[in-house]
Amino acid sequence: MADRTSGILMHISSFPNKWGRGDFGPEAYRFVDWLEKTGQSLWQILPLTYPDDTGSPYTSLFANAIYSGFISPEILLKAGLLSEADWDSFIDGDKKKVKEKAFSLAYKNWLKIEDKNDFDHFCREHIYWLDDAALFMTIHDHSRSTWYDFPQGLRDRHKDAIMKWEKEHASSILRFKFEQFILYTQWAELKSYANSKGIRVIGDIPIFISGDSSDVWAHRDLFKLNEEGFPLVWTGVPPDLFTVTGQLWAQPHYDWEVMRENNFTWWVERTRVAKIHADIIRIDHFRGFCAAYEVKYGAPTAEKGEWVGGPRAEIFSVLHEGIPDLEIIAEDLGVITKDVTELRWKFNYPGMKILQFAFNSDETNSFLPENYDPNDRFVVYSGTHDNDTVRGWYDKASDHEKSMLARYCDCNADSVAWSLIEMAFKSNALWAVVPVQDLFGLDGSARMNLPGTIINNWVWQLDTFEPSAELTDKLTKLTIASGRSR
Secondary structure: OOOOEEEEEOOHHHOOOOOOOOOOOHHHHHHHHHHHHOOOOEEEOOOOEOOOOOOOOOOOOOOOOEOHHHOOHHHHHHOOOOOHHHHHHHOOOOHHHHHHHHHHHHHHHHHOOOOOHHHHHHHHHOHHHHHHHHHHHHHHHHHOOOHHHOOHHHHOOOHHHHHHHHHHOHHHHHHHHHHHHHHHHHHHHHHHHHHHOOOEEEEEEOOOOOOOOHHHHHOHHHEOEOOOOOEOEEEEEOOOOOOOOOEEOOOOOEOHHHHHHOOOHHHHHHHHHHHHHOOEEEEOOHHHHOEEEEEEOOOOOOOOOEEEEOOOHHHHHHHHHHOOOOOEEEOOOOOOOHHHHHHHHHOOOOEEEEHHHOOOOOOOOOOOHHHOOOOOOEEEEOOOOOOOOHHHHHHHOOHHHHHHHHOOOOOOOOOHHHHHHHHHHHOOOOEEEEEHHHHOOOOHHHOOOOOOOOOOOOOOOOOOOOOOHHHHHHHHHHHHHOOOOO
16 A cells, blocks of 8 residues: 555446446446556445435445446346347337346346356355345335334244245345346456556445344344334434534444454454455544444434444454455544544554645644645545535635635636645645546536435436546646656
8 A cells, every 4th residue: 555646536326327327337447448548546436335215325225235226237248148139129118227127137047047156156255144135125125114114023033934035035035146146246347357457446334334224134233222123322423524413324333342242243244345345445434433423313413412432443453354455544534533543543544634624724734735744644535425526615615715725726616626636646645536526627516425415415427428638638647747657
């Protein structure tokens, strides 16, 4: 991790796609080719997990299952799971149903294949979570309810009820496992392609998991729940730079004592899968391992709560022992206490710096590049998925912020995004990563997420990815000039 490099934040769902949301198909490969062309070494994504009803991949039904919408019909065809006749049978129909029809035909064709050794190996490799996830998904889809409202025998995982369900719904369970096999295979091929170009993938682990998830359903003892399985407390953060009432995530908190007793097995398995998905893992809300903010279950906002201690260094020692090549970026934004910084330093994890936060005070602001500790390690961003775009930020910036910014660069609304990109690349931060929206100088309508809200988030998508020759040349030259070229 010592190399001075740079890259782009671009989530899978934001790729252009004629069938709906972005996927692991041709547009993603074109993007990787462009990263190589401009000398980038990093590609950062958001969690690959199923999004919740609001579209957020940070509140998922599963810790480890990849979202089915990322399956590429074109790659199914290329892999021989679809014939040309299959393709012709649906390609001119409803574009929104192409992915569903493509996978259904691929599954039907796969059932006829005798050699399923690769699939069997995949199921054995992921036995810790896959069986529970497949069961959960089929029950969830059938009952159309949260697991709290499953029939009692299934809700409480009675052996007879589970065995009966497995027998009656064997086909649906097998289909889900095959779907995950395809998703894992398609992503592994795309990631391998990126790695072959000298590009490493930065993945993302949300610290918490949805209460309505296969993980909580299957491991109730690992979470702070009541006898019916409902959370005793919700997690979140108090009022901060993002929201005046705090962020109420409505996710249960871990029972760290119980997790400690089984040597953090659930976290080891979750992180092992994340390491399959990515070369480097950004851990969202890193400070939660020192202390997490708990709010009473049912509270309307996160304004009233308390900080509760976490496992600190103990869990990371276990993770590194189980996953020797583990590389982590600590998301250490917000109000960070001394113990969080010391935990990051203990394991030599890079922290994060956001340039949009650099101009709201004075020259001592810790987000200003001139104040980065040269003996510490950071990843600098113009913004993240939780920020507005740089152009959107500038349009709403206070007079003081614009005045402070003017001390560091001569820019206007049209050029401000590139000014912050240059600032990031030329800083002494270990890595510089910029969202693709800032690369194109897009306004606030391209924002990915506004924390504390649930409307119109996570839906931003490019109509086309066609960087001009001028932009490509500009980024390439900046990458070389700032010493970040591969």
